[in-house]
Amino acid sequence: MLDAEQRILHGNAMAISHGILAGMPGRSALAICPFLQCLPQQSEAESRALESLAAWCLQFSPRISLVPPQAILLEIGGSLKLFHGLAQLRRQIAQGLDQMAYQAQLGIAPTPLGAQVLARAGHAAAARSPQEFIQSLRPLPLQALAWPERLQERILSVGARTIGDCLDLPRRGFNQRYGKERGHQLEQLLGSRPDPLPTYVPPATYQRELDIAVPTRCRQILSLGLERLFLDLAATLRGLDCVVSQIDLRFRHARDPATHLILGLQSGSRDVGHWMSLLSELLRQQALPAQICAIEVRATQFLPLSTAQKGFWEATQPEQHSALLERLAARLGPSRLHGLASCQTHAPEQAWRCTEAGRGRDGAGEHRPRPLWLLSEPEPVAYSDLQCLSAVERLETGWWEQECRRDYYRAQTRQGQRVWVFRQHAPPRQWFIHGLFA
Amino acid sequence: MTRALDELLRDPRIWRGRLPVSLNGQRTGFAALDEKLPGRGWPAGSLIELLPTQAGIGELSLLLPALRHQFQSWVAPPYIPYAPALAAAGIDLEKLLVVQAKTPKDSLWALEQILRAGLSSHVLAWHAGEDSRVLRRLQLAAESGGARLFLFRPPRFSRQPSPAALRLYLAPAEQGLYLRLLKCRGAQPTSLILPLASPSTPHALALHPSSPATARRAADRAA
Numbered sequence: 180m181l182d183a184e185q186r187i188l189h190g191n192a193m194a195i196s197h198g199i200l201a202g203m204p205g206r207s208a209l210a211i212c213p214f215l216q217c218l219p220q221q222s223e224a225e226s227r228a229l230e231s232l233a234a235w236c237l238q239f240s241p242r243i244s245l246v247p248p249q250a251i252l253l254e255i256g257g258s259l260k261l262f263h264g265l266a267q268l269r270r271q272i273a274q275g276l277d278q279m280a281y282q283a284q285l286g287i288a289p290t291p292l293g294a295q296v297l298a299r300a301g302h303a304a305a306a307r308s309p310q311e312f313i314q315s316l317r318p319l320p321l322q323a324l325a326w327p328e329r330l331q332e333r334i335l336s337v338g339a340r341t342i343g344d345c346l347d348l349p350r351r352g353f354n355q356r357y358g359k360e361r362g363h364q365l366e367q368l369l370g371s372r373p374d375p376l377p378t379y380v381p382p383a384t385y386q387r388e389l390d391i392a393v394p395t396r397c398r399q400i401l402s403l404g405l406e407r408l409f410l411d412l413a414a415t416l417r418g419l420d421c422v423v424s425q426i427d428l429r430f431r432h433a434r435d436p437a438t439h440l441i442l443g444l445q446s447g448s449r450d451v452g453h454w455m456s457l458l459s460e461l462l463r464q465q466a467l468p469a470q471i472c473a474i475e476v477r478a479t480q481f482l483p484l485s486t487a488q489k490g491f492w493e494a495t496q497p498e499q500h501s502a503l504l505e506r507l508a509a510r511l512g513p514s515r516l517h518g519l520a521s522c523q524t525h526a527p528e529q530a531w532r533c534t535e536a537g538r539g540r541d542g543a544g545e546h547r548p549r550p551l552w553l554l555s556e557p558e559p560v561a562y563s564d565l566q567c568l569s570a571v572e573r574l575e576t577g578w579w580e581q582e583c584r585r586d587y588y589r590a591q592t593r594q595g596q597r598v599w600v601f602r603q604h605a606p607p608r609q610w611f612i613h614g615l616f617a
Numbered sequence: 618m619t620r621a622l623d624e625l626l627r628d629p630r631i632w633r634g635r636l637p638v639s640l641n642g643q644r645t646g647f648a649a650l651d652e653k654l655p656g657r658g659w660p661a662g663s664l665i666e667l668l669p670t671q672a673g674i675g676e677l678s679l680l681l682p683a684l685r686h687q688f689q690s691w692v693a694p695p696y697i698p699y700a701p702a703l704a705a706a707g708i709d710l711e712k713l714l715v716v717q718a719k720t721p722k723d724s725l726w727a728l729e730q731i732l733r734a735g736l737s738s739h740v741l742a743w744h745a746g747e748d749s750r751v752l753r754r755l756q757l758a759a760e761s762g763g764a765r766l767f768l769f770r771p772p773r774f775s776r777q778p779s780p781a782a783l784r785l786y787l788a789p790a791e792q793g794l795y796l797r798l799l800k801c802r803g804a805q806p807t808s809l810i811l812p813l814a815s816p817s818t819p820h821a822l823a824l825h826p827s828s829p830a831t832a833r834r835a836a837d838r839a840a
Contacts, residue, residue, distance in 0.1 A: 499734060499736060500736055503730065503731065503734045503736060504714075506730060507716065507727050507730060507731075510723065510726065510727075511716070511718050511719070511723055511727060512719075515716065515717050515718055515719070516714060516715065516716045516717075516727075517714075517715050517717075518710065518711070518713060518714060518715065519698060519700040519703065519710050519713055519715060520700060520710060521700035521701040521703075521704050521710065530699075530700070530701050531697070531699060531700035531701060532700075533715075536714055537711075537714065538711070539700075539710035539711055539712075539713050540710055540711055541700075541704035541710050543700075543701050543704060546701065546704065546705030547701075547705075548705075549699055549701045549702040549705065550673075550699055550702055551677045551678070551698065551699055551702045551703065551706070552672060552673065552677075552694075552695075552696035552697065552698070552699060553696060553697040553698075553699040554696055554697070555696070555697055594671060594789070595670075595671075595674055595788075595789025595790075596671060596672070596673035596674060596789070597673055597674070597675070598673060614696075614699060615672050615673030615696065616673060616675070616678075617672060617673050617674070617675065617676050617677035617678065
């Protein structure tokens with residue numbers, strides 16, 4: 180990777196084995212290894228990635244600070260018990276980072292600066308007590324402090340090669356010579372001076388994009404990419420103790436407008452396995468107009484986990500019910516499944532309505548004899564076919580609505596169907612079947 | 618040898634006539650009908666096929682007593698299930714799910730998903746397809762989920778074989794509903810007339826003493 184001045188910032192293992200070193204001009208590196216692939220540094224993408232990592236880290240500790248451009252600080256003292264000790268916690272962090280294809284150097288020390296120094300020096304062993312920390316700190320080279328190079332040279336010129344040497348120098352002289360801040364930094368490093376850091380507050384929305392190197396239509400590749408984003412989103416949600424009820428997916432094409440998919444969730448969820456099963460249903464049906472070069476995942480409404488509202492269906496076996504409803508909605512479309520509610524009104528067409536699945540309810544006060552089936556459009560019928568069985572029930576709509584006045588009867592047709600018929604009050608006073616007493 | 622045979626016979630798909638079948642029946646709400654059914658009610662975890670001559674003869678009223686206070690799904694109903702009437706009949710609208718898929722294929726898929734999930738104890742479905750493999754699939758799905766599937770089909774299928782545990786042919790009768798048990802696992806096929814109450818009065822539960830002429834005519838038509 181090249182920095183702004185076309186110098187090598189760092190290389191992968193293969194590059195290092197060919198003798199590429201950090202700080203080398205790009206041209207010399209190419210001379211050593213002609214098939215070297217140089218990529219420019221993308222500082223903006225890096226800072227975005229650092230922030231997303233910080234959000235991910237919230238699952239391990241509530242107190243996180245960002246130290247751009249490279250470091251994230253976690254206060255883990257309070258998390259040790261929850262994660263069953265340091266070794267377990269370390270393993271979980273390392274595993275998670277590996278899953279997301281990140282490489283990181285961990286440093287564990289009693290002070291934030293100390294942890295950074297240990298990480299920078301590649302000192303993997305944790306320094307848990309102050310004595311242990313100072314012991315592991317002393318032999319580290321000056322470079323680990325990441326001070327400006329000129330300053331490092333000046334300190335080196337007085338014969339101080341390690342951090343230990345630095346600490347041994349008389350502090351007053353050190354401050355006069357190299358500036359007060361550097362002296363303060365040394366004190367913060369040891370923990371004798373407070374080191375306040377701003378706490379990272381994650382945004383309550385999520386938006387990430389994943390570029391696909393080779394544009395594709397292959398659903399398997401897309402699923403893999405989306406799974407990575409989903410894992411990231413789920414970790415962010417876990418950190419905030421939130422769930423989402425909707426995830427927007429956008430598939431970007433080179434020329435065509437983006438394909439937009441919505442993953443609707445009955446009750447809030449952060450279960451990646453469940454999302455993936457819904458996604459496979461969605462993807463199976465979605466026609467992709469062109470090859471996809473980027474995927475965007477967006478979740479704008481984070482809901483607190485505890486107050487996620489639950490319908491009656493969910494109350495008994497919450498996960499299974501909502502999982503079934505979501506699976507059905509993913510394939511059939513959310514409008515295709517619904518509950519029923521009754522309302523308190525005289526107009527038969529308005530006395531019922533569709534509700535969200537699992538949220539039906541009875542809102543009618545009194546119950547009059549009504550048919551179990553209602554025809555969506557009243558069917559004209561000849562009066563000679565009917566035999567009326569009941570007295571008339573006149574239903575009128577209010578004058579403020581489209582005025583209509585109907586006389587309803589229960590009747591039987593010649594074929595033995597029990598029907599609910601009405602006669603329009605206005606001429607031509609025609610008869611209609613409006614429902615069936617099934 | 619006998620053990621292998623016993624195991625084979627325990628397969629729920631194998632049905633042997635004249636065996637005391639232990640069917641976990643649920644009261645139908647009609648004593649006359651319960652008497653004729655081997656489990657003294659609607660059999661659990663099975664496909665129950667209903668073949669009404671037409672809609673609006675009391676085919677839903679027959680099921681209403683069993684549907685009260687149950688989790689239920691209605692898949693592909695032919696008309697609008699009218700919420701005020703359902704509520705009046707004692708059905709909990711909170712426990713009701715209606716699925717209206719775009720195609721018959723999608724509704725069958727949804728039906729199978731609902732049955733296999735085993736979350737609604739009663740499933741009502743309307744399906745006009747001819748394929749008997751579909752019925753077998755549904756029967757197996759109902760078994761695995763332990764749900765009662767009431768499948769409404771056109772009456773022209775009454776002559777076709779079916780894997781259903783119970784098949785009922787329904788026709789209108791004077792002041793009631795004529796029922797013919799075309800097939801009944803563990804009992805003899807028979808016929809009876811149930812008096813269905815008009816929607817304003819509660820259901821009467823007695824067997825109609827005589828079979829009126831309309832019922833006989835309907836039976837003749839069915840045969």
